[in-house]
Amino acid sequence: xxxxxxxxxxxxxxxxxxxxxxxxxxxxxxxxxxxxxxxxxxxxxxxxxxxxxxxxxxxxxxxxxxxxxxxxxxxxxxxxxxxxxxxxxxxxxxxxxxxxxxxxxxxxxxxxxxxxxxxxxxxxxxxxxxxxxxxxxxxxxxxxxxxxxxxxxxxxxxxxxxxxxxxxxxxxxxxxxxxxxxxxxxxxxxxxxxxxxxxxxxxxxxxxxxxxxxxxxxxxxxxxxxxxxxxxxxxxxxxxxxxxxxxxxxxxxxxxxxxxxxxxxxxxxxxxxxxxxxxxxxxxxxxxxxxxxxxxxxxxxxxxxxxxxxxxxxxxxxxxxxxxxxxxxxxxxxxxxxxxxxxxxxxxxxxxxxxxxxxxxxxxxxxxxxxxxxxxxxxxxxxxxxxxxxxxxxxxxxxxxxxxxxxxxxxxxxxxxxxxxxxxxxxxxxxxxxxxxxxxxxxxxxxxxxxxxxxxxxxxxxxxxxxxxxxxxxxxxxxxxxxxxxxxxxxxxxxxxxxxxxxxxxxxxxxxxxxxxxxxxxxxxxxxxxxxxxxxxxxxxxxxxxxxxxxxxxxxxxxxxxxxxxxxxxxxxxxxxxxxxxxx
RNA sequence: CGGGGAGUAGCGCAGUCUGGUAGCGCAUCUGCUUUGGGAGCAGAAUGUCGCAGGUUCAAAUCCUGUCUCCCCGACCA
Numbered sequence: 001x002x003x004x005x006x007x008x009x010x011x012x013x014x015x016x017x018x019x020x021x022x023x024x025x026x027x028x029x030x031x032x033x034x035x036x037x038x039x040x041x042x043x044x045x046x047x048x049x050x051x052x053x054x055x056x057x058x059x060x061x062x063x064x065x066x067x068x069x070x071x072x073x074x075x076x077x078x079x080x081x082x083x084x085x086x087x088x089x090x091x092x093x094x095x096x097x098x099x100x101x102x103x104x105x106x107x108x109x110x111x112x113x114x115x116x117x118x119x120x121x122x123x124x125x126x127x128x129x130x131x132x133x134x135x136x137x138x139x140x141x142x143x144x145x146x147x148x149x150x151x152x153x154x155x156x157x158x159x160x161x162x163x164x165x166x167x168x169x170x171x172x173x174x175x176x177x178x179x180x181x182x183x184x185x186x187x188x189x190x191x192x193x194x195x196x197x198x199x200x201x202x203x204x205x206x207x208x209x210x211x212x213x214x215x216x217x218x219x220x221x222x223x224x225x226x227x228x229x230x231x232x233x234x235x236x237x238x239x240x241x242x243x244x245x246x247x248x249x250x251x252x253x254x255x256x257x258x259x260x261x262x263x264x265x266x267x268x269x270x271x272x273x274x275x276x277x278x279x280x281x282x283x284x285x286x287x288x289x290x291x292x293x294x295x296x297x298x299x300x301x302x303x304x305x306x307x308x309x310x311x312x313x314x315x316x317x318x319x320x321x322x323x324x325x326x327x328x329x330x331x332x333x334x335x336x337x338x339x340x341x342x343x344x345x346x347x348x349x350x351x352x353x354x355x356x357x358x359x360x361x362x363x364x365x366x367x368x369x370x371x372x373x374x375x376x377x378x379x380x381x382x383x384x385x386x387x388x389x390x391x392x393x394x395x396x397x398x399x400x401x402x403x404x405x406x407x408x409x410x411x412x413x414x415x416x417x418x419x420x421x422x423x424x425x426x427x428x429x430x431x432x433x434x435x436x437x438x439x440x441x442x443x444x445x446x447x448x449x450x451x452x453x454x455x456x457x458x459x460x461x462x463x464x465x466x467x468x469x470x471x472x473x474x475x476x477x478x479x480x481x482x483x484x485x486x487x488x489x490x491x492x493x494x495x496x497x498x499x500x501x502x503x504x505x506x507x508x509x510x511x512x513x514x515x516x517x518x519x520x521x522x523x524x525x526x527x528x529x530x531x532x533x534x535x536x537x538x539x540x541x542x543x544x545x546x547x548x549x550x551x552x553x554x555x556x557x558x559x560x561x562x563x564x565x566x567x568x569x570x571x572x573x574x575x576x577x578x579x580x581x582x583x584x
Numbered sequence: 585c586g587g588g589g590a591g592u593a594g595c596g597c598a599g600u601c602u603g604g605u606a607g608c609g610c611a612u613c614u615g616c617u618u619u620g621g622g623a624g625c626a627g628a629a630u631g632u633c634g635c636a637g638g639u640u641c642a643a644a645u646c647c648u649g650u651c652u653c654c655c656c657g658a659c660c661a
Binding site: 009012013014015016017018019036090092142144159316412445483486515521522524535536544 | 585590595619656661
């Protein structure tokens, strides 16, 4: 391909609505253009990179025994009503009506459609297992789309659904997908980690996220330094602490004046203590009823764990006014020791297990402007319900081996779920087993964020000048930069580009009548893994190579170069990072 | 939905306080020169100043309403 013929509008300056690195480079590099909030057009380069993701995904899905289908983007409401999600899903579901006023939605995920498809045609255990996947444009009317392709409203996703006769079969399907996902992300050249995950509102009981490791990632994950354990911090269970003994000479809890000190920080300053010696109260509205979660002063509450511990459906941070009306307790001075005359059923109290391990603690006194000191949890807080409520952090003990956890940031690009019968049961999807008995399908679902992968890859692979694509994701694997319009140069450059093309390397010939600086800068920005510069030594048939990822440069004769590059690209397409060594 | 910010040429921005011919850089087009890290000179084209009302002799600028976008938070297979 000739750059002079390519629609490749690069921008020198980032558009002001792009703050994230990947968003900026995707727009500046001429990959995407914004159409509306969270909705993008893909330009030729963007399409090429996206197609490369799809190809790898298809190959590995097919290899794993899944079959591609293509389901409708627009789904009739009746299917969603049947699964119960028409009510539950909320405003994120884009609903619309046709001319007859019949209701539809734009599918944000396709469990309903695929269950409907399978229940109609699959009647026997002999037809199982079956795994169907599609690559579709999805729409989720996100409250706040952001960061370009990272969290768009419209996005492309690969979603697969497995149907099995038994739980064991479903687990096998799940493992098959888990293995396929490892292959896919490895081939795409990404540094990633599968982690245990919360199942969210899609339901199910077993779930892993595939996280691309990047400092800018939205998700916090922890991984054990000693064993294989890795989990989203939302999910990571923590080991309970042993009860700490009450120090012998400790007074009974007594109140001290702490005027105006509502935050942990202010109390610490006033009483000269540390956040880890305090008990923090976080106020919630749990299914319309007040509840308080206590964690150590330096910890974050994990609301998913709180939700589970309380067994509630909806959990929101409580508005202070509402909470006061409901309980009469003073926000800012709330503590786990309630006044004797307080009716305990008016508020649910739960405490993080770690609090049990505190020797002494400072907490709110449930009286304005006062805190209690010399609180010994083992002596004074035995009435509380203790549970694992906090976010895991680096240094916590691994729940499986006790080793130290490390913290990472990640971008979720894949998610595998064991669903069980949640959808198949709701939608009465059954088959006949060997005994002729009607059985409900065991399901799993498996997603990959195709467009998000592009953003994630850039977040992980870039420098100040631009993108450093893994070979497998680059729109073109190599660019031949012709330095000037001299005939010796243009002819050698054209010849090299043709040889590379014939050797199977996706190549662009930058034949534009631009100054060298423009070509170098565009090449760095766009992120071709390999730049081949035809210039000063063209007369001797020697060219210069620059490996974008490592920045390595080397000079090589043009003769035989194409074959060598082709060999290196084969390794690159398998997920290996391109280096100068592979080219020599 | 809460808090903050912004809508002026394709992109990035100034001008708004203090009303008076709509500007700058980059990009684009033409010509000449230039050609190893975003060239120089000369010329050209490009705008419902987000939208709708209002005040005024006169509105990008003041007033009212409204829409959109961005950031933080809540939310999220």
